[in-house]
Amino acid sequence: MSKVYGSGDSAVRALDNVTVEFTRGAFTAIMGPSGSGKSTLMHTLAGLDTATSGTVHLGRTDLTQLKDKQLTLLRRDRIGFIFQSFNLLPMLTAEQNIVLPAQIAKRQVDADRFDHIVKVVGLGDRLDHLPSKLSGGQQQRVAVARALLGAPEVVYADEPTGNLDSRSGAEVLAFLRDSARELNQTIVMVTHDPVAAS
Template sequence: MTSEQGASASAEDLVKTYGSGDTEVHALRGVTLSFRSGEFTAIMGPSGSGKSTLMHCLAGLDVATSGRVHIGDTDLTGLSDKKMTILRRDRIGFVFQSFNLVPTLTAAENITLPSDIAGRKVDQDWYDTVISRLGIGDRLDHLPSELSGGQQQRVACARALVGRPAIIFGDEPTGNLDSRSSGEVLSILRAATDEFGQTVVIVTHDPRAASYADRVVFLADGKIVRELPRPSADDVFEMMKNLDDLPADDSGSDAGVTADTTAGAELGKHESGSVAPESGSVAPESGSVAPESGSVAPKSGVGRHAADAGSGADSTQAG
């Protein structure tokens, strides 16, 4: 079976369980979802809904109990560890809350690390374009410890973009940043879609972060209960308040995730020197996000679609 045409990634009837018998936990229950090329998607839901488990399965960092995952036309089912590592390195970009930069390497060395490991020459013109767009040309010789949190996450974004992956996954990519830096990073991810045609998927608790996306997928009580196109922070905030009252959305994907992820404990052993989230990294809720004046600006308001930045959404902690 092939993936949905035009999809950078897709999941079909994805099931993930942990334990057995009385201790069995259903983390994913029949998730079917696709991500179109050149689209920015935010995944939201209460804490413990399994959002990160879903992302880890999509990114090949965890293996589903049943169902299928495609990255482009490649079915991840049954791939050997070696082939999975190569696929993650060559076709998937990661931007995680903890930055995951190698502390002994400069920013430039961190950015080219996946290509260096693969023995692949970096496209210098594309590299220069990415570095210029992210505004880190004067920080390339610095170690991570010499960079601010926002600068470190810019380096992580550059690392994800330079390899031209099929898709970029962000697991709470602004969770460790202040509002100003969060706005910068989200604007960069938005620009990656608008200017570079990149497919971006993030997990977030923050309505303002979600408002940068083209659509938001909401998870609650083991089901995808709604998809919201062209979200504003206000709309996302209202939807999150009422998730428990919404029936499962039968008009589109039928999917579910119910348990907090425990997949992170296995993540660190997948890679040797390549880009992977830290062991056990399940992102806590991020704070509010406000774009920086003069940075890579979203099209209007807060995020891409918000017309009004001033609502209760800025202090929301969803779950």
């Protein structure tokens, strides 16, 4: 797959014939300096951006062949996202933020999975708190739980520890590692931090 922005002399080749494969249940870190194409790769893999050439597959589905509505449904039903900025709704409690994607999709929440994920991320006593009453690490754990709840085929994490102190960042990485181990969750994380990657 390749991704080129612009054309002619001003063209920027963000991805140049990249071939990569991610194993189900693996926790993979994509590492590199700022501007090396990490986020472009992840956004293209997740169907948030389109490849200039080549293909992107999620299981047997070729994302490059999907129309916008099909891509929206695929992202909603088969992919989880964790962003550096948490992206929580401030007027909703932690629990409401976690279950929101399922409610939007009109999907029944699996109560056992919800309880297990809340236990894994250690939020049991914080579910009724608004984001403003949570630390940065706790907010990111809410975002992790939200991404994991729907049992997506893959979770893409874009610099998930970038806004956290080292202790909170280590906690979030441990939760992601545990979810790969305990929930067989496939996770692809973009980071520029060698400690996070290791």
